[in-house]
Amino acid sequence: MAWVKSEYAGELAVLSTWLVALAPWSASVFEVSGLTVVALRFLPFRFQFIFGATLPNERPFLWAWQVADFQSAAELSLAGDLGFAALVAFAFPFALSLYYYFEEERIAAALPADPVRLFGVLLGLVALLTLAATALFFRYFPGVTLPVGAAVAAVFAYLLLTIDRT
Numbered sequence: 001m002a003w004v005k006s007e008y009a010g011e012l013a014v015l016s017t018w019l020v021a022l023a024p025w026s027a028s029v030f031e032v033s034g035l036t037v038v039a040l041r042f043l044p045f046r047f048q049f050i051f052g053a054t055l056p057n058e059r060p061f062l063w064a065w066q067v068a069d070f071q072s073a074a075e076l077s078l079a080g081d082l083g084f085a086a087l088v089a090f091a092f093p094f095a096l097s098l099y100y101y102f103e104e105e106r107i108a109a110a111l112p113a114d115p116v117r118l119f120g121v122l123l124g125l126v127a128l129l130t131l132a133a134t135a136l137f138f139r140y141f142p143g144v145t146l147p148v149g150a151a152v153a154a155v156f157a158y159l160l161l162t163i164d165r166t
Helices: 006-022 064-070 074-102 104-110 115-140 148-162
Strands: 026-032 035-041 045-051 061-063 144-146
Touching (some): 026 148, 061 064, 074 115, 115 144, 115 148
Antiparallel strands (some): 045 061
16 A cells, blocks of 8 residues: 555655654653653754743753753763754755755756655654664653654655655
8 A cells, every 4th residue: 555646755755854844853751859841852952841940050942052062961962962963964854855845856857866765764864863862861861751753754754765656
């Protein structure tokens, strides 16, 4: 059974890339010393909400390149580095998707490989990087962490890589 018709594969590649851009790749909820913390990690930034108190060095918004420096544990710093690497890896498919949206035929003719498969490989790389970072959060955060966008990227990568393009 085909998930999408071959003639709509390009549109799915663009839409998939944009949805990965919008989805938080990880969401965490945990409690520490009576405080509830909710962290939403998007590719370019992180929101962290602390309920129950105001902390002196609280940083509710951090860009992806600031997260690794803000984390105290080396393992969490590595998770921040992996999240930033995912952002860097995602920059190419996102930029390509904007151009591909308007110039599908031109890009298809210029690339030596199928652009839909290229989107699948690149989204798969983003999924691997964000899943690795989320695995570190599973291990070192005391609460619940869900790989929301990481799973979305993996599913779309699978769909794009398995579309019958004949």
